Amino acid sequence: MGRWIHRSQLCTRLRRRYCRTHILRILCMAGALILGRRLGYGKVPMEPHNVPMVVLGASILWFGWFGFNAGSQVMVDGVTVSAWVVTNLATGVSAVTWLLMSWAHTGKPSIVGAATGAVAGLVAITPASGWVGPMAAIIIGTAAGTICYASVAFKNARKWDDALDVWGVHGMGGLTGAILTGTLASPHIWDTGDGIGAWTGTPEGMEQQGISILGAIISVAYAFSVTLVILKVMDLVWPGGIRVTPKEEEIGLDLAQHGERAYVNE
Numbered sequence: 001m002g003r004w005i006h007r008s009q010l011c012t013r014l015r016r017r018y019c020r021t022h023i024l025r026i027l028c029m030a031g032a033l034i035l036g037r038r039l040g041y042g043k044v045p046m047e048p049h050n051v052p053m054v055v056l057g058a059s060i061l062w063f064g065w066f067g068f069n070a071g072s073q074v075m076v077d078g079v080t081v082s083a084w085v086v087t088n089l090a091t092g093v094s095a096v097t098w099l100l101m102s103w104a105h106t107g108k109p110s111i112v113g114a115a116t117g118a119v120a121g122l123v124a125i126t127p128a129s130g131w132v133g134p135m136a137a138i139i140i141g142t143a144a145g146t147i148c149y150a151s152v153a154f155k156n157a158r159k160w161d162d163a164l165d166v167w168g169v170h171g172m173g174g175l176t177g178a179i180l181t182g183t184l185a186s187p188h189i190w191d192t193g194d195g196i197g198a199w200t201g202t203p204e205g206m207e208q209q210g211i212s213i214l215g216a217i218i219s220v221a222y223a224f225s226v227t228l229v230i231l232k233v234m235d236l237v238w239p240g241g242i243r244v245t246p247k248e249e250e251i252g253l254d255l256a257q258h259g260e261r262a263y264v265n266e
Contacts, residue, residue, distance in 0.1 A: 026172065026174065026175060030231060032161055051112055058118050061122065065091070066088070069087045070083040089138060089141065098116060101117075116169060117144075121173075123174050125140050128140055130195075139180070151172040155168050181197070181212055182208045182209040183197050183198045183209055184199055187200070244256065
């Protein structure tokens with residue numbers, strides 16, 4: 001699917017170097033639906049086990065993402081600097097947006113929420129990093145924090161057990177970024193004038209917006225449906241199904257599957 005997107009008009013209109021998105025992680029919801037809920041989900045507290053490690057991991061990811069976005073230029077020029085700036089800006093705005101959303105919703109600001117919002121911003125800005133300026137990055141970051149937080153809240157209300165919120169953060173964040181790239185792409189980033197988004201009001205911009213939306217819809221529909229079929233077939237073929245037994249789940253997969261304990265004092 002990624003190869004199809006890479007060869008499509010979606011990428012020929014926007015340089016291939018910056019044609020990527022995390023939208024396909026929306027298919028993780030297929031796995032959550034097939035596997036079902038964990039034992040005790042909604043009844044037993046399942047909070048993050050180590051908040052400092054969450055913050056450290058998000059910080060390392062944030063730093064590493066500069067190599068992913070700015071580094072895709074494979075040189076140091078104006079586009080590289082622009083990609084670095086918008087990546088950092090969108091991520092920061094998304095983190096603050098998530099923090100404020102959770103504060104308003106639950107009455108308490110959450111550092112884990114801020115870290116999650118940062119990941120949402122990184123995911124959303126990725127397809128647009130080589131095509132938008134700082135103001136557009138602020139819009140994308142705000143949209144990512146808002147939409148991803150709402151998606152996770154919706155998922156929780158529906159009691160879908162997506163343990164790491166991959167659908168709500170990576171999937172919906174990738175979808176948001178993919179669509180907004182077609183909206184906010186600016187011809188002023190590249191000297192060639194490439195990257196005309198719908199905001200320009202030109203026929204080329206409107207066409208690019210349509211291509212972005214169509215590419216996102218096709219990607220989601222194809223990946224989600226094929227993943228459902230693959231997982232269903234695996235569940236039927238694999239002895240006992242692809243879900244571990246209740247006893248193994250109760251013991252914990254670290255010990256049941258790998259013979260290891262996360263902490264020796266358990």
